[in-house]
Amino acid sequence: MSEQQFMVDAQHVRKSFGSEQVLKDISLQIPKGSVTCLIGPSGSGKSTFLRCINHLEKIDGGRIYVDGELMGYRTKGDYLYEMSPRQIAQQRKHIGMVFQRFNLFPHMSALDNVVIGPVQVSGKSESESIARGKVLLDMVGLSGELNSYPSQLSGGQQQRVAIARAMAMDPKLMLFDEPTSALDPELVEDVLKVMQQLAQGGMTMVVVTHEMGFAREVAQEVVFMDGGFVVERGKPSQVIDNPTEERTREFVKSVL
Amino acid sequence: MTQTNESVDVVARPLRHYGRWFSAVLIAALLGALVWSLVTAPSINHSMISKYMFDPLVVDGARTTVILTVISMSIAIVLAIFLAVMKLSTNPVLRVISSTYIQVFRGTPLLVQVVFWGYLGLIYSDITISVPFTHHVLWSRPTSDAISAFTAGVIALALNEAAYAAEVVRAGIQDVDKGQFEAADALGFSRALTMRRVVLPQAMRTIVPALGNETIGMLKNTALLEVLNVLELYTRTQHISSQNLAQVELLIVAAVWYMAMTTVLSVPQRWLEKYFGRGTAQTPSSKRWLKGSK
Numbered sequence: 001m002s003e004q005q006f007m008v009d010a011q012h013v014r015k016s017f018g019s020e021q022v023l024k025d026i027s028l029q030i031p032k033g034s035v036t037c038l039i040g041p042s043g044s045g046k047s048t049f050l051r052c053i054n055h056l057e058k059i060d061g062g063r064i065y066v067d068g069e070l071m072g073y074r075t076k077g078d079y080l081y082e083m084s085p086r087q088i089a090q091q092r093k094h095i096g097m098v099f100q101r102f103n104l105f106p107h108m109s110a111l112d113n114v115v116i117g118p119v120q121v122s123g124k125s126e127s128e129s130i131a132r133g134k135v136l137l138d139m140v141g142l143s144g145e146l147n148s149y150p151s152q153l154s155g156g157q158q159q160r161v162a163i164a165r166a167m168a169m170d171p172k173l174m175l176f177d178e179p180t181s182a183l184d185p186e187l188v189e190d191v192l193k194v195m196q197q198l199a200q201g202g203m204t205m206v207v208v209t210h211e212m213g214f215a216r217e218v219a220q221e222v223v224f225m226d227g228g229f230v231v232e233r234g235k236p237s238q239v240i241d242n243p244t245e246e247r248t249r250e251f252v253k254s255v256l
Numbered sequence: 257m258t259q260t261n262e263s264v265d266v267v268a269r270p271l272r273h274y275g276r277w278f279s280a281v282l283i284a285a286l287l288g289a290l291v292w293s294l295v296t297a298p299s300i301n302h303s304m305i306s307k308y309m310f311d312p313l314v315v316d317g318a319r320t321t322v323i324l325t326v327i328s329m330s331i332a333i334v335l336a337i338f339l340a341v342m343k344l345s346t347n348p349v350l351r352v353i354s355s356t357y358i359q360v361f362r363g364t365p366l367l368v369q370v371v372f373w374g375y376l377g378l379i380y381s382d383i384t385i386s387v388p389f390t391h392h393v394l395w396s397r398p399t400s401d402a403i404s405a406f407t408a409g410v411i412a413l414a415l416n417e418a419a420y421a422a423e424v425v426r427a428g429i430q431d432v433d434k435g436q437f438e439a440a441d442a443l444g445f446s447r448a449l450t451m452r453r454v455v456l457p458q459a460m461r462t463i464v465p466a467l468g469n470e471t472i473g474m475l476k477n478t479a480l481l482e483v484l485n486v487l488e489l490y491t492r493t494q495h496i497s498s499q500n501l502a503q504v505e506l507l508i509v510a511a512v513w514y515m516a517m518t519t520v521l522s523v524p525q526r527w528l529e530k531y532f533g534r535g536t537a538q539t540p541s542s543k544r545w546l547k548g549s550k
Contacts, residue, residue, distance in 0.1 A: 056441060
């Protein structure tokens with residue numbers, strides 16, 4: 001059984017796409033209330049690992065526990081049983097995810113994007129959810145855009161709506177998959193500021209990112225991945241500013 | 257090159273479109289000749305056309321045609337959504353059922369299907385619902401009573417159309433961005449909720465124009481129900497002309513009615529396209545090369 005002080009406990013995770021093994025043996029523990037940044041070159045498996053945490057990708061080997069609960073499978077005796085889509089949805093309810101390409105629902109207003117989850121999935125009342133949605137959109141600085149459709153918003157605004165949408169489900173864990181990579185440079189700061197705010201509020205966050213400044217300032221731990229392995233992990237000051245591994249040093253030099 | 261110190265308006269003569277003028281004149285001349293030949297044809301009795309255009313029987317036939325279209329199309333769309341979702345399902349049994357259905361109903365002529373449903377009484381003389389493995393009969397009636405010609409027509413049109421509409425719906429669903437499914441999954445949406453609130457509303461953008469076409473096709477195909485003697489527009493005009501022998505005149509009456517009805521159909525289609533297109537950015541018209549392209 002996994003230790004309860006960990007929000008995410010990944011043990012020897014393996015994942016292949018066809019003949020290509022993307023994750024080779026990833027073990028990683030993420031303490032509750034901490035911010036962990038996954039960095040690494042493209043193709044290193046960091047996004048795939050993030051998507052394995054909420055079972056968007058099925059893993060081929062190892063175990064992933066979120067808040068002590070095995071993701072995607074039930075154990076009974078010595079056997080593993082695949083969960084039904086309904087049970088998996090139940091597990092995902094409290095794991096928020098923010099995507100590189102926002103993935104807002106384009107046919108719904110910003111407020112409707114934030115409200116649909118709590119109303120349809122958590123069964124909360126509509127009035128309560130709307131009130132909470134307004135608070136969340138205000139928190140991300142978009143109280144003036146409640147009725148705007150995603151196509152009327154800038155990339156940075158859309159990503160902040162996406163964060164509010166995930167927060168509306170009262171997540172215990174937030175996963176960020178390169179949240180600022182698709183943004184124009186001048187819009188990155190607003191999104192990072194909102195994420196920093198979440199971190200200060202004690203949210204457990206796993207962030208795949210290329211923003212070294214954010215990692216240095218906000219993360220408790222930085223994990224450098226390459227070729228499907230964790231190459232190096234530790235405090236930002238150590239991994240980013242003082243890496244021990246040659247590969248980490250090369251990567252950090254190329255992105256700074 | 258001349259240099260100016262201030263911004264000068266662009267005052268240019270617009271591009272001449274000689275080809276448009278030439279083709280317009282040519283087509284107008286040909287069309288005029290055709291209409292003239294019809295108007296002056298001595299064999300066509302024009303007073304007959306205007307006499308029967310709003311004949312109560314004809315108007316009633318047109319009403320039946322509309323009712324047939326609306327009922328059959330509604331049933332077809334509901335069936336089509338199920339068939340499309342089944343065809344895209346991970347469940348192989350559902351996939352095979354859906355593919356077979358589409359194969360059968362697209363692979364045989366609609367006229368054959370219409371006649372088949374009309375002859376159902378020859379295959380099954382009675383329709384009986386009983387408790388399985390007992391002789392306890394809950395409900396039983398002769399097929400000819402239970403299924404009228406109208407019902408047989410609706411069944412034929414709806415089941416056939418469902419096969420075509422299913423492919424339209426499937427294409428629409430597959431057109432929706434993969435990220436939308438992932439976002440719904442990550443929020444813990446059930447599959448049904450994802451379909452209903454996320455995927456189908458977006459799929460409608462591509463589905464509606466195609467289903468508009470299908471509806472127009474359906475409206476015209478109702479004429480096939482003449483073989484079952486369903487009293488729709490074409491059957492009515494045929495009945496009338498079999499008595500007064502004004503075949504061509506009544507064909508023109510029917511054609512004008514069909515034409516009018518299909519024209520009117522484009523109004524709700526435009527309204528639906530606008531409704532389901534909400535939230536999508538419009539390209540400025542100057543960037544369009546083809547009118548209406550996005």
